[in-house]
Amino acid sequence: AQSVTQPDIHITVSEGASLELRCNYSYGATPYLFWYVQSPGQGLQLLLKYFSGDTLVQGIKGFEAEFKRSQSSFNLRKPSVHWSDAAEYFCAVGISNFGNEKLTFGTGTRLTIIP
Amino acid sequence: DTAVSQTPKYLVTQMGNDKSIKCEQNLGHDTMYWYKQDSKKFLKIMFSYNNKELIINETVPNRFSPKSPDKAHLNLHINSLELGDSAVYFCASSSRDGEETQYFGPGTRLLVL
Numbered sequence: 001a002q003s004v005t006q007p008d009i010h011i012t013v014s015e016g017a018s019l020e021l022r023c024n025y026s027y028g029a030t031p032y033l034f035w036y037v038q039s040p041g042q043g044l045q046l047l048l049k050y051f052s053g054d055t056l057v058q059g060i061k062g063f064e065a066e067f068k069r070s071q072s073s074f075n076l077r078k079p080s081v082h083w084s085d086a087a088e089y090f091c092a093v094g095i096s097n098f099g100n101e102k103l104t105f106g107t108g109t110r111l112t113i114i115p
Numbered sequence: 116d117t118a119v120s121q122t123p124k125y126l127v128t129q130m131g132n133d134k135s136i137k138c139e140q141n142l143g144h145d146t147m148y149w150y151k152q153d154s155k156k157f158l159k160i161m162f163s164y165n166n167k168e169l170i171i172n173e174t175v176p177n178r179f180s181p182k183s184p185d186k187a188h189l190n191l192h193i194n195s196l197e198l199g200d201s202a203v204y205f206c207a208s209s210s211r212d213g214e215e216t217q218y219f220g221p222g223t224r225l226l227v228l
Contacts, residue, residue, distance in 0.1 A: 034216070038156075043205060043221040088156060094215065101146070101215045102171055105158040 002027040002093045006106035013081050014114050021076040021109050023091030032094040033074040034103065035065055039087045047089075050074060061085070086113045118142050119220035121206050127226045128196055136191045136223045138206030145210060146170070147189035148217065149181060152203040164189055165211075201227045 003026045013019050025031055032051050036044040048059025055067040065076045074091060088110050092103040119140045128134055140147065148171075149161040163171040167183040178194045193200060206220040 032215070036219070044158075044207075044219040046216060046218065049216055090158065094217075101209065101217075102148070102160045102163060102173075103150075103158075103217055104160075108156045 002031065002095060002104050004091050004093050004104055004106035006089075006091055006109050008109045009107070010110045010112065012112040012114060015083050016080050019076075019078045019081045019085070019111070021089050021091075021111070023074045023076065023106060024072050025074065025091075025093045026072065027093055027095070030069070033065075033067060034092040034094065035059065035063070035074075035076050036090045036092060036105075037061075037087045038090065038108075044090065047076070081111075081113055083113045083115070086111055119206055119208055119218055121204075121220040121223050123223060124221065125224050125226075127228065129228055130196055130198060132196050133192070133194045134196060134225070135193070136204055136206075136225075138189045138191070138220055140187055140206075140208040140218075140220075142208055142218060143210065144208035144218075145186050146208060146215070147183065147186075148207040148209075149189065149191050150205040150207060150219075152205060152222070154202070158205070162189075162191075196227045198227050201225055 005024045034049045035047040047063050048057050050057050050067045063078050088108045090108045091106040094103045122137045146165045148163045152158045161175045162181045164183040180192045183189045203222045205222045207217040209215040209217045
């Protein structure tokens with residue numbers, strides 16, 4: 001069965017600094033990979049996704065992520081964070097079998113931004 | 116132009132009651148899901164429906180019964196609510212277009228007293 005590990009429970013970053021959130025997955029084949037963001041009291045918003053092709057994917061709000069098969073990783077990056085980026089970030093792996101898809105989520109990383 | 120909507124947004128109820136949460140999507144998707152997010156923010160799939168047919172049932176107590184009257188709606192009925200049912204329930208939808216990206220609703224915050 002697939003699994004996702006987000007090793008950092010909580011990260012604090014200064015506004016304007018760069019950010020990298022780690023995500024490692026376990027799955028026997030090439031997975032579909034996602035990053036979602038959840039602001040306090042809100043639902044989940046898709047930041048970006050990887051299905052195939054270019055291993056560096058661009059998302060919304062200036063985020064990007066790089067799929068590294070050799071490391072089973074899909075780390076999320078942003079060159080300069082803004083106070084509005086404070087939120088919970090979830091990495092997820094999906095398996096699609098046409099109608100039998102489910103997402104397995106990591107435990108999330110809470111991002112705090114300090115002025 | 117809401118994509119995936121859920122009602123109610125908040126639900127506070129007593130143990131033993133029966134309650135329903137409704138979900139609607141206007142994205143034209145044919146697959147819908149229910150996820151549960153516990154107090155530690157852990158998200159886990161409960162059910163998925165494709166064209167009104169149950170596809171995934173992740174060992175959820177049978178007090179939980181999803182119902183899909185049509186492709187655009189997936190409701191969740193919970194009987195005999197327990198304290199442990201307190202959580203945030205998210206509905207999501209996706210399409211079978213080769214990139215089954217799931218789009219989530221805003222969540223329903225259920226508190227069982």
